[in-house]
Amino acid sequence: MATATPTSFTDKVEYSPEIAEFSPAVVEEMRSHLTKYPADRTRSALIPLLFVIQRERGWIDNAGVNFLAKFLDLEVTDVWETATFYTMFNMRQVGRHHIQICKTLSCRIMGEPEITDHICSKLGIHPGETTEDGRFTVTMVECLGSCGTAPMMQLGFDYYENLTKESVDKILEGCK
Ligand code: FES
Known part of the structure; x- marks a missing residue:
């Protein structure tokens, strides 16, 4: 039986408080994205950082979103609203x-x-x-x-x- 991958961004996302962990090299890569933006505009790095989360975790999951919210000192809803706006971010696990x-x-x-x-x-x-x-x-x-x-x-x-x-x-x- 094939597994359903919701195509609608209004599909319910289950919330969990887990925070993802990344290797020092990945965290360093994320920090390098921050240097491309003014110090008081780090939120602008959300898109490249979401790409890193997706590459590392395969999709944009709760734990990854929680990590980014903490990393950028944002509310989790700030991260979700950006992630769910763009179809290039997978809100469910996808195939290879x-x-x-x-x-x-x-x-x-x-x-x-x-x-x-x-x-x-x-x-x-x-x-x-x-x-x-x-x-x-x-x-x-x-x-x-x-x-x-x-x-x-x-x-x-x-x-x-x-x-x-x-x-x-x-x-x-x-x-x-
Ligand atoms: S309508 Fe298909 S690429 Fe624009």
């Missing part, structure tokens, strides 16, 4: 290969529904789900700014454009 399919107008009229159906039927999941083996998660997202090469998707940090069923097959085959 995170496929984000653009569902906005240009992609939609250029064949996104067929591409989505093809990917999901190949993987045996629905949008918002993760495969049983934890390899793939499919998420539907809004415009990724590559409308001229629709339909497109993001896999990890890479864009794949002008998608066809054949090109999708090759892309999925290349995922270990």
Whole structure:
């Protein structure tokens, strides 16, 4: 049975007071981000720091948010409101290969529904789900700014454009 990965940011997040721990090297990396901003504007480092949390923990979890709130001397709600605003931050654990399919107008009229159906039927999941083996998660997202090469998707940090069923097959085959 595939596990559900909520696609809505209004999904309830369970709160826990646990605070994440990171290696000295990671904390040092986080401190280095702070130096890019004025001393009284450290909140501006939230986005790069959230990326570090996501890379280290696989997603933006309670414990990571609690760490950042403490690290930046913010309320946890300040961190949550930023993290939940951007779809690039995963609010649930995702598979090793995170496929984000653009569902906005240009992609939609250029064949996104067929591409989505093809990917999901190949993987045996629905949008918002993760495969049983934890390899793939499919998420539907809004415009990724590559409308001229629709339909497109993001896999990890890479864009794949002008998608066809054949090109999708090759892309999925290349995922270990
Ligand atoms: S509509 Fe799909 S990238 Fe813009």
